Amino acid sequence: MEIILTIGLDALCYILTLLLVSIGLVIIFGLMNVVNMAHGEFFLLGAYSVVLVQKFGGPFWLAMIVGFVAVAIVGLIVEVLVVSRIYHRALDTILATWGVSLVIKQAIIIFFGPASQQVVTPFQAPAHFFGLVYPSYRLFIMLISVMISLCTFIILYRTNLGLMVRGVIANRHMSGCLGLNTQRIDRLTFALGSGLAGLAGVIMAPLMSVDPQMGLGFFLPGFLSVLVGGAGSPLGALWGAGLVGGGTSIIAAIKTPVVSQIIVFSMAMVVIRIFPNGILGRNR
Amino acid sequence: MLNIDCLHSAYIRGANILKNLSFHIKPGELVAVMGRNGMGKTTLVKTIIGLMPYLSGDIRFLEEKILGRKSYEISNLGVAYVPQGREIFKDFTVEQNLLLGVLGKKKKVSDFDLAYQHFPILAERRKQLAGTMSGGQQQQLAIARAIIGKPKLLLLDEPSEGIQPNIVHEIAATLKQISATESLTILLIEQNLELVTRLVDRVDFIENGQIVHSVDVKIIHEDPELVARFMSV
């Protein structure tokens, strides 16, 4: 019984973690259609903001704010200097943002060195409930992931700002003709997506070894979740994260992590083949 | 109100679609531009609203130079646009479409009640997804979305395309009324004589990117040959 409960919690935790790292991708890749190869490095910058803030003795919540704001600003700069010139030129975007990713990674190695950094985990005492002992930081991640997803969803679907963002994405020229400053809205959207990638990095930092390669392990399944669920809709990402994350952790509990990755990735390919626009996706 | 002189406009550098075009509208005037397919009618309105990449010449709106300005700036000066093919936001509700006609305006003057009064069908369908409405209803939505921000000049590109006659008549009457009560100037691109004769005061004919003839609408009533000369293939 307890084992099943633990596996269930682990699966839920992994799903929500995937959702957390996918939210920024949903906005930049899913909604804006930009393949940003530097997304993993934005995540990385978020994680290193924890290192930096803790170096100065700052608390974790401060790192969350710093990580979000700093990476949003980096995203804004990348949009202005690089991406804004090459929207709708997919190959150019991939190449240019790949260049950006190399620059960021090298900059981090220059400032922090290639070795992995130690980060202090907040909420160290384990939580006891239903006769179970579970790391409280993982519970915190689940909570925060739900909260961030909910906030993003509300901003996109329940506010005038979100309506403008979605309007510009649906028809940029017409939105401009209605008086919307499309360039400014693009910038804002890209910055928001980047900031969310940074925030995900902050939150994941205590669980991982913070080193220049850490982004990789999550971005493949992250991209996969967005694709499986349907790139055009945030609800799709929820489905995708559920299937990819849930599948991976449950099979990993029965077999081994490697086997589970192989199975889930192949299944994901099949799903994408059958539903090219994702399970919830309409034609984009 | 709108003064266009020596305008050249192209999609591809060097390949001018509009060639040395001049065109003027006075405040409160209702003008139609007619011409055969591919003569540059859509290109003309796209140029005015700032969607064309390669331009030279002069366009002034209310004495302000707008050639080369961004669409959102031109829109904020008081030019509204109903494109050929409507381009409503299909996945958004009627209400959200109208809201997008307001949110970008610096002065957020809007009058939802007035828009719904002019187009009652939209009031009934406020919460319906725009893409699920009929062509005529979508066209009314596109017009309502354009006028809700209180423009001074309305550009309409073939609003009667694919719409049944009784709705066309309804739209003509509504536009005539709005133009009178809101002192709205209208530039109508049309091939449909029904709408032209019901709505405008003046008709200009475009051929190979130039305005080649301009007549009072009364002449059109008297001399159907004239239209045939500029419209038949």
Ligand SMILES: Nc1ncnc2c1ncn2[C@@H]1O[C@H](COP(=O)(O)OP(=O)(O)OP(=O)(O)O)[C@@H](O)[C@H]1O
């Ligand atoms: N996006 C484009 N790129 C290049 N050329 C274009 C483009 N759009 C239109 N053209 C060309 O510009 C010319 C004028 O087109 P335009 O759309 O202005 O015609 P129109 O008078 O509106 O015709 P219609 O009555 O069919 O709507 C045509 O020869 C067309 O082939």
Ligand SMILES: [Mg+2]
């Ligand atoms: Mg046309």
